[in-house]
Amino acid sequence: MSDIKWYGNEVNGTVDAAIEQFLETAALVVEGEAKNRCPVDTGHLRRSITKEVDRKEARIGTNIHYAPYVELGTVKMEAQPYLRPALDENKNKLGDLAQQILDAHLGGG
Numbered sequence: 001m002s003d004i005k006w007y008g009n010e011v012n013g014t015v016d017a018a019i020e021q022f023l024e025t026a027a028l029v030v031e032g033e034a035k036n037r038c039p040v041d042t043g044h045l046r047r048s049i050t051k052e053v054d055r056k057e058a059r060i061g062t063n064i065h066y067a068p069y070v071e072l073g074t075v076k077m078e079a080q081p082y083l084r085p086a087l088d089e090n091k092n093k094l095g096d097l098a099q100q101i102l103d104a105h106l107g108g109g
Contacts, residue, residue, distance in 0.1 A: 018105035019056055025101070026094050027051035027058040033086035034060055039070060060086070 073079030
């Protein structure tokens with residue numbers, strides 16, 4: 001009779017590492033695109049755009065109080081979106097990146 005070997009913990013660790021690598025890389029891509037798209041007056045808003053990766057979540061944004069008004073507009077100012085388009089522009093690229101990273105970590109394709 002053959003012994004059953006459990007590789008679950010190893011696989012979970014590998015998948016977690018792949019997710020972490022993907023989130024870090026994806027956040028860098030979107031952060032860079034947001035900075036490229038950000039309208040510039042003084043450059044303060046552009047410089048404030050950062051990424052944060054925590055556990056299985058990545059956030060790209062800014063703590064500048066007027067950032068939502070630039071992104072979404074107001075009744076007196078037209079929207080100048082830079083965050084949402086940065087993500088939308090890179091969705092396909094991020095899907096490909098996820099596949100590449102999983103393949104590298106799991107030995108696929």
